[in-house]
Amino acid sequence: MIVERVKKDASEKVRAWALEKGIAEPPIPTYSACPAHVPADLSVPWPMPAAKILKRKPLEIAGELAAVLQSVPGIEKAEPAPPGFVNLRLSQGALVDNLKTAVAAPAGYGAGHAAKKRKVLIEYVSANPTGPLHLASGRAATLGDSLIRIFSRLGHTMWAEYYVNDAGGRAEKLGLSLKARYEGKDVPEDGYHGDYLKDVAAALPAEAASWTPEQFGRHAMKVLLETHKRDMAGFGVTFDRWYLESELYASKAVEKTLEFLRGRGMVYDKEGAVWLGTQAVEGADDDKDRVLVKSTGTPTYFLPDIAYHKDKFDRGFTELIDIWGADHHGYVPRMKAAIAAMGKEPWQFHAIVHQLVHLFRGTEAVKMSKRAGSFVSLKEVIDEVGRDACRFFFALRTANSHMNFDLELAKKQSSENPVFYVQYVHARICSIFREAEKTLGGAFDLAKADGSLLTAPEERALLVKLAWFPATLETCETELSPHPLGGYLMELAGLYHPFYEKCRVLEPKDPATTLARLALCAGVRDVIAQGLDLLGVSAPDKM
């Protein structure tokens, strides 16, 4: 964790220096990797904001600060650079120590160093069981599952949940559609027209002939929910719990929640309905109040959803993260308001809204609609493109990117997917170790490697990149997104290949260099395996 340690030590020195110069509240230093043309590893732009406060030239400040930071352990050189950076170069010794800790305990590298442990429940996908999962669910699943894995590794307590809307009026509508399929009649105009109900109908038991539409609906939901579970498992995504909306009714949580909110004075009656005063909640920005119980006496979708979120808190989770598609972004203000109405703080609820996936076949847009039955299922894409390629494809993008997914291109380019670029490095290194076992007879101990031999620019670049892995995981945490990790793995892989071309690993005439390079390879191999695993992507030994 050399990068973290240097940041911490340097920040203390910067702060002490600033206080000494009379800056009462010094800006907190930031750090970034240096651009390619700068022969250093960490860049500190702090002198520039400080220049304004001190009314001095930034480069002068950088010069003085460089002298101070020179003494930070692990720093080989601290240099000022125009217009006002201090560039830090890590020492070979520190980089090698870092490699050794990474190789000694790969599963612990970058793990559990988060200062504040969090207890988070992430709810994601939560697609209605009225049809197969479509491709967009793959985006939410990748996001949620990767975040769970990354947060867990950072030492947080995580719980994954999938909310199933199995109550409400949809079961009957679905049932009528299934019944029509079963009886060979036309599906109702506002029913579900997808072919998948034909398959469900074909597998119905004999006694279905006497079923009510409601029974048809329950059956369809049960079958479709099973397909969701199968698809998620096939995508490498597991949930700690599949929470049924109907459970909330069965446990009276819905009614209790209404009474709870009423007791908090957030609820009022108007025009025969029961309302939540969401507009009054500061910071939620809802533009109208919301109905909890319709004038017909039945709850809206909103009330059980509030009950569900209350239940999450009641089970001991301090933070809730919901992952929603952009088609639900309008729902964010009212849920924020509901969280506040429960008496929770704003930081305890966060909605990650990801933009929708727009599907194309070539240049032709594919309209996604379960009712119309024209959509591309997640399973279809996984079958065609592969789980690894599909997950990595989603993992490289921010939630806010409006992505276009060209099915034909995805299929055609599946063998050129960036994921293989990363996996190839892993397979290549595994191959080197197989070769090493043969030629060296397995008689090598990586712990005895002399890292001071790793001085080639390609070797040093890898050492530095490995040092950034823990910081990358932290970036994923602060940005609530796995995509920095995906990008990191691409960059790490991009540094390995040139190393491989330039530096021969197995050199019988030079056992010391061989051992050092094997240790470096092991570090890269392990970080790639760990990183890919955090994204739910496999790291094959052979390809």
Added chain:
RNA sequence: GCGCCCAUAGCUCAAAGGAUAGAGUGUUGGCCUGCGAAGCCGAAGAUCCAGGUUCGAUUCCUGGUGGGCGCACCA
């Protein structure tokens, strides 16, 4: 009409207000008689428009333009 999101290389995407804007893919010129050519080295190629804030703007603000999504006593 109101609100949220987006606009970066031919294409798909990156880039805490920082230095010469990065990758992959595609185009193009080279490289396999030693560890995997699913690779390497080189070339060409980009911030929608107009203002503003700042020492510094792809990033922040205002206004355009173009697109996605949402504005229920549906879920």
